[in-house]
Amino acid sequence: MGITLSGVGKKFDRWIFRSLNLSVADGESVVIIGPSGQGKSVLLKMIAGLLPCDEGQIQVPAHHLGMLFQKNALFDSLTVRENLTFPLRERLGIRGEKAEALSKEMLSAVGLSGSENLYPDEISGGMQKRLGIARALIVDPEILIFDEPTAGLDPITSKKIADLIRSLKAKKKLTSVTVTNDVHRAYQLGDRIFLLSQGRLLGGLSPEQTQKTEIPEIRQFILGLKQGPLTEATVESGGPE
């Protein structure tokens, strides 16, 4: 199931972005990179249906959508196991032994076996990310949305999480949109990579093409150059993420 954005805009005190167009094909992985404060997370929340569009429209044909939040958004009053049985019960109506078995299977798939009865604040940051991924996947989604899936993790854990996402996604042939500031993870996770800056989506190139592109904004961002079209004001504007 694909995703289509047609002339999408979002306004808070000012327009964060306007007239964005994007098509994500069935089974495709799109990654959006870009400086902080440009509205990448806002765009993801709009795709997830958590924020309304102020102009244009977003078509997401499937209601089965899983989302990994930037700070995981785990239910802190529920145990690791309950964090998975909750969506099974609420979304799919699966309860009891079947829910227990499915959650156990999913925890094993993300390497969290043995942590079933711990609470989210009793496990490490990497494990919390894994649990967030497990919660997004357990409802058997057709579309996955990842908001900074490796933020705050050390490089080794970060790679492990990206590998996990890739393998789980490939297994289920899922469509995904990921937002990240980590260029290496963008190369690892994306079929196409876009840069969101100053209200525009630039690029849409493969990881190989992105590394060689001459588009000045993308080049400046991936090389971390101080000089370029992404002015300091843009990079550090700190608008809503």
Add this chain to the structure above:
Amino acid sequence: MKVVSAILNDVGGLALFVKDVFQTGFRTEKNVKPILDQIVDVTTRSFTTVAFAGVFVGAILVLQFSLILAKYDAQTFLGGLNTSAVVREVGPLIISFLLAGKVGAFTAAELGTMRVTEQIDAIECLGTNPIQYLILPRFIGIVASSLILLMMSLMISILGSMMVASVTYGIYPEQFLGSIPRFVSFGTLAAGMFKSAVYGIIVAGVACYKGYTASGGARGVGRAVTQAAILTNLYIVIANFLTGQFLDVLSALSKGNAG
């Protein structure tokens, strides 16, 4: 002008939120267990505080009323006057203030934290209505508990004031209890319950609304809790005046009809 606009904006937002909660309550299938859990939770958490308040409020009223009644040698009316004041006015007010401080602040903080840590977004993303899942049980729990706590505190208050009246002024319990039916009718009880329900809706509505709409991290949660506490007490005082007027008009009308 800005302040007035902010207040109107806040009241409007609260009214729309409460309307949403009521609509969700009527539209969706009832989640009986979480609602019952909340009622038990709120009642048990607040019972000790309310019980203590009930005893001392009763005792204070005994001391105040007996001073006046003694002037007219009418201390036999102490039980009735005391109970009537607790049921109609002091009980609902004190309970709602206590609930606002204890359960209201807790609810605003809990929901606010869930909002700023995106847990409410996650619930919505899973296809669950957060109003139905999170707000409705808390809302009904607080309103129902305020009614239960009123009845409990009333009984405790009568016991407390009866003891104080007996020990301090030598009024027999039979005298004390005997005067209650002269002052407390079904209408008095209904008025107390009505006020408690209105104040309960205010406590629940403001706490849930402020928590649910919190933003801006820990600072935002702190702001939501503070606003919930201040606004709840302010709205309750205003509602006290309005419900008092409303009940007076209702009483006058019913007397007019009876006449």
